[in-house]
Amino acid sequence: MATVTVRPGSKTRFGLRADAREMNVADSVGMKATHISHVAAPIVVEGLTKRYGTVRAVDDLSFAVRAGAVTGFLGPNGAGKTTALKLIVGLAHPTAGRALVNGPVAGVAADADLLGVYIEPCGAHPGRSARNHLRSLAALAGLPRSRVDEVLALVGLEQAAGGRVGTYSAGMRQRLGLATALLGDPQILVLDEPLNGLDPQGIRWLRTFLREHAASGGTVLLSSHVLSEVAQTVDDVVVIHKGRLVHQGSIDELARLGGGVLVSTPTRERLAAAVRRAGGRVEYHGGGGRLLIEGLDPAQVGELAHDERVVLHELTPHGSSLEEVFFTLTDEDAA
Amino acid sequence: MTALLRGELIKTVTTRTALAYLATGAAVAIVNVLIVTQFSVLDKEADKREALAGLPILLLLFGLVGAAGEYRHRTAAAAALVARRGRGRLLLARAGAYAVTGLAIAAAMAAVALAVGLPLLAGEPGPQLGSGDIARVAVGSLVAAASSAIVGVAVGALVRSQVAGVVGVLILAFLGMELLATVDEDAVGYTPFGAAALLAGDPGGGTLSWGAAALVMAVWTLPLLVAAIVTERCRDLA
Numbered sequence: 313m314a315t316v317t318v319r320p321g322s323k324t325r326f327g328l329r330a331d332a333r334e335m336n337v338a339d340s341v342g343m344k345a346t347h348i349s350h351v352a353a354p355i356v357v358e359g360l361t362k363r364y365g366t367v368r369a370v371d372d373l374s375f376a377v378r379a380g381a382v383t384g385f386l387g388p389n390g391a392g393k394t395t396a397l398k399l400i401v402g403l404a405h406p407t408a409g410r411a412l413v414n415g416p417v418a419g420v421a422a423d424a425d426l427l428g429v430y431i432e433p434c435g436a437h438p439g440r441s442a443r444n445h446l447r448s449l450a451a452l453a454g455l456p457r458s459r460v461d462e463v464l465a466l467v468g469l470e471q472a473a474g475g476r477v478g479t480y481s482a483g484m485r486q487r488l489g490l491a492t493a494l495l496g497d498p499q500i501l502v503l504d505e506p507l508n509g510l511d512p513q514g515i516r517w518l519r520t521f522l523r524e525h526a527a528s529g530g531t532v533l534l535s536s537h538v539l540s541e542v543a544q545t546v547d548d549v550v551v552i553h554k555g556r557l558v559h560q561g562s563i564d565e566l567a568r569l570g571g572g573v574l575v576s577t578p579t580r581e582r583l584a585a586a587v588r589r590a591g592g593r594v595e596y597h598g599g600g601g602r603l604l605i606e607g608l609d610p611a612q613v614g615e616l617a618h619d620e621r622v623v624l625h626e627l628t629p630h631g632s633s634l635e636e637v638f639f640t641l642t643d644e645d646a647a
Numbered sequence: 648m649t650a651l652l653r654g655e656l657i658k659t660v661t662t663r664t665a666l667a668y669l670a671t672g673a674a675v676a677i678v679n680v681l682i683v684t685q686f687s688v689l690d691k692e693a694d695k696r697e698a699l700a701g702l703p704i705l706l707l708l709f710g711l712v713g714a715a716g717e718y719r720h721r722t723a724a725a726a727a728l729v730a731r732r733g734r735g736r737l738l739l740a741r742a743g744a745y746a747v748t749g750l751a752i753a754a755a756m757a758a759v760a761l762a763v764g765l766p767l768l769a770g771e772p773g774p775q776l777g778s779g780d781i782a783r784v785a786v787g788s789l790v791a792a793a794s795s796a797i798v799g800v801a802v803g804a805l806v807r808s809q810v811a812g813v814v815g816v817l818i819l820a821f822l823g824m825e826l827l828a829t830v831d832e833d834a835v836g837y838t839p840f841g842a843a844a845l846l847a848g849d850p851g852g853g854t855l856s857w858g859a860a861a862l863v864m865a866v867w868t869l870p871l872l873v874a875a876i877v878t879e880r881c882r883d884l885a
Contacts, residue, residue: 403727403883405882423731424731427728433721435721435726436725448654448661452651452655453650453729453731
């Protein structure tokens with residue numbers, strides 16, 4: 313399995329130095345380790361560090377984002393997500409390390425066809441209309457003016473496009489920011505807290521859009537400090553805390569972290585011994601004499617019981633919620 | 648580069664800022680003509696040119712407020728994320744856009760000043776302004792306006808704060824120049840404020856010739872613009 317879990321304080325580089333050109337990323341559907349080349353990953357982050365004085369906002373961060381998937385970039389408020397995203401898209405310069413977007417180092421020159429970015433705020437002058445804001449950006453990017461009306465319609469802002477941005481609600485500004493990101497119909501989308509301020513219809517539209525974008529081979533990296541907000545949307549997750557990577561893997565793997573299998577059997581000791589031999593951990597759970605098995609999934613426990621001729625009265629997946637796992641990974645005490 | 652210039656031009660003309668500067672510029676041009684013609688003795692050509700002189704500091708503030716506003720409203724980052732040619736050329740295009748818009752504003756100011764001022768100056772004693780004098784004032788005002796707008800963009804991109812930039816420029820332009828004049832009156836012409844004023848027809852800018860003032864203005868404009876471009880390429884954008 314290609315899950316990488318790193319406790320803050322330890323160092324993991326994924327072998328992503330310049331001389332190491334390959335890495336493992338878990339396949340989100342089959343949960344099989346997929347070997348993708350370093351070069352093939354649309355976004356590769358290598359030892360990225362950003363210091364402001366003595367504060368390390370991003371600290372030796374390394375990960376890769378694969379094409380055809382939505383990757384959640386998660387962490388609590390102040391974890392360094394926005395700073396890391398700015399480094400990745402080239403708005404900020406790293407103190408050390410580098411971010412590669414489709415090959416070259418980010419930020420040398422923008423290409424709206426390749427990379428679409430939304431980082432709060434939406435970057436529009438409050439005295440300018442949304443249409444004129446997008447017109448100016450389309451001109452800067454060398455895109456046809458017709459693209460402006462297309463993205464306005466895409467984000468549902470066509471009716472309000474003539475109004476000044478200063479009169480917009482937070483949700484409308486969010487939509488304008490997304491329209492900006494989508495202007496060049498880019499292959500790669502980097503979105504910072506894109507669901508903030510959107511109404512339920514907007515959230516649903518964006519989730520569907522991002523899923524379709526990934527399904528068509530596009531790459532999406534979106535940040536959030538609320539895991540439940542993006543859990544339905546993402547395939548992979550990158551979790552950071554205090555600027556450091558604490559976990560990278562698929563969302564399914566994240567859900568399994570800290571979980572186990574609850575088993576009830578009349579021959580507990582026999583099963584417990586077999587589980588330990590198979591590399592699992594066992595502890596007694598509650599007062600009913602049930603066993604909580606960790607390190608093996610339900611299918612493995614069932615097969616093990618069958619092989620050992622152990623009768624099972626109960627076999628139940630017992631997982632921590634995604635939020636619990638997230639909190640555990642980003643727990644202040646653990647850090 | 649054309650695409651960048653077009654994009655930046657769209658930005659400069661799609662807020663009310665340019666219109667506000669245009670209206671202010673026209674009003675100031677009229678007030679300047681009226682004050683100079685009503686309260687001064689205009690028996691020399693230089694005095695008459697002063698009545699028609701442009702106000703390049705207004706265009707400097709126009710460029711400064713616009714360029715610094717890019718950071719205040721975070722529009723600089725949005726533009727940098729889509730501009731294919733990099734941040735340096737983007738800022739160059741921005742300076743070009745403000746120079747072009749500044750030219751339009753200065754042309755309107757010059758037209759207003761000439762329309763109001765020439766009939767009033769015709770009644771003044773002494774030698775009358777010839778077409779060459781009038782052309783020199785008009786062209787000088789345009790050159791001073793364009794270069795002042797570029798200086799404004801460079802300063803705005805360097806300081807990134809509209810308030811600090813405007814206050815600093817006003818202190819330098821009025822208090823600083825007054826103090827400098829008390830030390831050495833001729834030195835004023837070697838500052839961007841004095842050189843721009845001389846170019847625009849204001850004899851209060853010093854004693855330099857028109858060509859020397861243009862050279863001084865270029866010597867201030869280019870390094871400031873280069874410094875702003877280098878800084879822009881190196882800095883983090885919010």
